[in-house]
Amino acid sequence: MTDQKIHAPKSQLDDDWLTYVKIRQAEKWDLKALEWEGAYKRFRRIYADVYRRTQYGEALMWVANLPGSGLIGQVFVQLNSDHRPELANGKTRAYVHAFRVRPRYQNAGLGTRLMQFVESDLIARDYLAVILAVAKDNPNARRLYERLGYEVIAPDSGRWSYRDHRGELRHVVEPGWRMRKNLRSEKQ
Numbered sequence: 001m002t003d004q005k006i007h008a009p010k011s012q013l014d015d016d017w018l019t020y021v022k023i024r025q026a027e028k029w030d031l032k033a034l035e036w037e038g039a040y041k042r043f044r045r046i047y048a049d050v051y052r053r054t055q056y057g058e059a060l061m062w063v064a065n066l067p068g069s070g071l072i073g074q075v076f077v078q079l080n081s082d083h084r085p086e087l088a089n090g091k092t093r094a095y096v097h098a099f100r101v102r103p104r105y106q107n108a109g110l111g112t113r114l115m116q117f118v119e120s121d122l123i124a125r126d127y128l129a130v131i132l133a134v135a136k137d138n139p140n141a142r143r144l145y146e147r148l149g150y151e152v153i154a155p156d157s158g159r160w161s162y163r164d165h166r167g168e169l170r171h172v173v174e175p176g177w178r179m180r181k182n183l184r185s186e187k188q
């Protein structure tokens with residue numbers, strides 16, 4: 001089914017649709033929907049792996065559900081990384097990734113709400129800082145993060161690899177910036 005068929009055009013959305021959106025943790029049966037009708041099927045193994053990590057308390061998969069439309073946004077949080085403790089150390093620092101909102105629901109405040117939700121949740125878990133990466137060719141997202149209080153702390157090579165749904169190794173190069181937001185003063 002195409003995105004068009006599942007998701008009402010903007011003109012047919014109630015003005016107050018955002019108030020009906022519920023943010024919750026992804027369940028196993030949500031994984032298929034996160035592929036956005038094939039647009040992100042190449043990330044199938046990554047999603048399965050992140051979901052597996054949620055079962056061990058190492059990650060969080062937040063999804064935004066709009067009744068009648070389904071999952072319209074997502075943001076994942078890596079709480080712990082054995083190999084990259086500078087991004088997530090399982091205690092004070094967490095890494096946010098896979099942040100996206102379906103195109104026809106963008107620019108209405110959902111992304112901001114998702115990020116604020118993530119931050120409140122991390123504060124409740126006693127985390128002190130959020131780290132994320134934004135591509136250099138995505139100034140709009142960078143502007144959103146800056147508005148939310150994130151600061152650039154370093155360049156990010158944006159080099160990473162993953163196995164797609166066919167098991168083929170894919171290499172990604174998305175040069176960007178690493179950004180950080182302190183959730184509370186380090187002294188607290």
Ligand SMILES: CC(C)(COP(=O)(O)OP(=O)(O)OC[C@H]1O[C@@H](n2cnc3c(N)ncnc32)[C@H](O)[C@@H]1OP(=O)(O)O)[C@@H](O)C(=O)NCCC(=O)NCCS
Nearest residue numbers: 099100101106107108109110111112133134140141143144
């Ligand atoms: C970034 C994103 C999750 C924000 O969600 P959203 O619901 O549109 O966010 P909000 O409505 O709360 O905030 C709007 C702001 O988001 C940013 N934004 C809007 N559309 C965007 C897009 N297609 N790509 C990147 N950033 C976008 C802009 O900064 C915008 O503010 P502006 O008025 O200054 O232009 C969403 O736009 C998206 O999914 N973009 C494509 C994927 C992406 O770039 N993800 C971030 C990777 S680091």
